[in-house]
Amino acid sequence: MTGTVTQVQHRITIDLDQPQEFTDLVGRTRKVHAVRIEYGLSPLAHRVDVVVEYADSAALIPPAADIPAWMQSLIDQYKPDGPACALR
Template identity: 75%
Template sequence: MTATVRQVQHRITLELDTPQPFTDLVGRTRKVMAVRIEYGLSSIADRVDVVVEYADSAALVPPVADIPNWMQALIAEHKPAGPTYRLT
């Protein structure tokens, strides 16, 4: 039997030692306690979804949001190596 890989996912949750500030699209700045990052490699696009967890709630970071440097560094640091095969 043969098969073609259509999508590969990698999800991590990072508890932050020091809560970091994040300003959402409506201008609220809150301390982020944890970050969930889901990397999805598919034949359509490389996709990264980020959820910030506060002390009392969580929110998806919209693709149009400004990503602070500390969050960009976490995303880059934990990004898995791409598959060694061609996705179709």
């Protein structure tokens, strides 16, 4: 059987040793306890989706949000070297 791979995903969850502050688009500053990062690779786009987990809820960070340095460091550190296979 044959097929065409159209997307490869790499998802990680990082439980932070010390909660970090994050200010969302509406100006609320809260302590982040964990970060979920999903790297999506497809022929059309290379995407990174980030979810911050608070003590009592979680929220997807919109693409227009400012990413703090501590979070960008995690995104860069765990970014996969490349797709698991060649996409066409």
